[in-house]
Amino acid sequence: MGIKTWILVAGRQLQTKIKAFACRKVLTHGDDLHLGARTRIWAPSHVRMGNQVYVGKDVHIEANCRIGHFCLVANRVAIVGRHDHDFSAVGYPVRFSPWVGSKRLPSQYAHEEAVIEDDVWLGYGTIVLTGVTVGRGSVVAAGSVVTRDIPPYSIAAGVPAKVIGKRFDDQATIDRHEAAIRDGHFRFSERGYDHCLIEPALPLADSLHS
Numbered sequence: 001m002g003i004k005t006w007i008l009v010a011g012r013q014l015q016t017k018i019k020a021f022a023c024r025k026v027l028t029h030g031d032d033l034h035l036g037a038r039t040r041i042w043a044p045s046h047v048r049m050g051n052q053v054y055v056g057k058d059v060h061i062e063a064n065c066r067i068g069h070f071c072l073v074a075n076r077v078a079i080v081g082r083h084d085h086d087f088s089a090v091g092y093p094v095r096f097s098p099w100v101g102s103k104r105l106p107s108q109y110a111h112e113e114a115v116i117e118d119d120v121w122l123g124y125g126t127i128v129l130t131g132v133t134v135g136r137g138s139v140v141a142a143g144s145v146v147t148r149d150i151p152p153y154s155i156a157a158g159v160p161a162k163v164i165g166k167r168f169d170d171q172a173t174i175d176r177h178e179a180a181i182r183d184g185h186f187r188f189s190e191r192g193y194d195h196c197l198i199e200p201a202l203p204l205a206d207s208l209h210s
Contacts, residue, residue, distance in 0.1 A: 005191060012190040029053065032188045036075065044081075044101035044110050050118065052186060063130045064111060068118035070181065074142070077122045082129045083109035117152070119181070137167055137174070176202065 016035045020027060023041040030051035039059040041047055047061055050069035055061075059073055063081040067073070086098040086107065098105040100112075114128050117136035122128065124142040134140065135152030144161040153174055155165040168174050183201035 009190040023047070030069065034188060034190070044107075046113070052188060054188065064113035065116065065128075065130070066113060067116040068120065068136065070119045070186070071116055072121045073116075074122060074124040074126070076125045077128070078126075079114050079116075079128045080130070081109070081112065082131050083107065083112060137177070139167060 012034070015037065016033055019035045019039060019041070020029060020033065026043045026045065027041055027047045027049070029049040030053070032052045033049060034054045035041075036055055036057035036059060038057055039055055039061075041061045043061065043064045046064050047067075048065070049055075049067045050071070052070045053067055053073070054071070055073045056075035056077070058076045060078045060080070063079055063084070065079050081100055084100050085094065086092075087094050089098050092098065098107060100107045100109050109130075112130045114130045115133040116122070116128070117134060117138075119137045120134050121139045122134070123140055123144065126140050126142065126144050126146065128134065128140075128146040132146055132149050134146060134150045135154065137153040138150050139155045140146060140150065140161060141155070141157035141164075143159070144157050145159045146156070147160040150156045150161065151163065153167045154163045155167055156162060157164050168177060180200040180202045185197055185199040187197035189195035189197070
């Protein structure tokens with residue numbers, strides 16, 4: 001590895017460590033986390049990430065959430081609160097309406113969260129609201145707004161996001177996929193995809209399908 005590549009890798013690793021440390025009051029995470037440049041993480045109570053989570057650039061996580069293992073959160077994704085401010089409160093201008101994280105005016109929604117299960121890809125610019133679950137193995141298309149639950153292994157798109165397809169055709173394929181991940185070996189590299197450890201527990205030819 002050349003000196004330029006070493007500096008790049010070290011810089012990206014340091015970036016993640018600094019951001020994670022700065023968010024330590026709310027953020028817990030597993031192994032091999034990547035946090036992209038200018039990503040903002042904030043929540044009333046918690047942000048929990050599993051192992052092998054990649055968070056791209058300019059991502060805003062501004063609400064409680066749980067993100068599972070092996071998730072890919074693309075650039076400019078936002079996870080935001082459905083009840084961030086109570087604009088129905090009489091006598092409060094919206095600028096000063098009761099805020100979900102307030103200790104002065106505790107909110108019934110202070111622990112509301114978004115759940116992103118394992119092996120999910122949130123495409124570029126996706127917005128996910130609290131109170132929803134994106135089921136494991138799902139793919140959400142770029143620019144979608146997720147306002148309701150997405151079933152496991154769905155492909156969803158639109159505003160609001162709706163299921164438009166399936167990632168795999170049958171349960172047998174899903175079972176093989178999950179077994180291959182469970183028994184495989186994976187590790188992220190800041191040098192790029194071709195330097196990652198990617199060893200699913202089945203032959204490559206069996207992984208690819210039309």
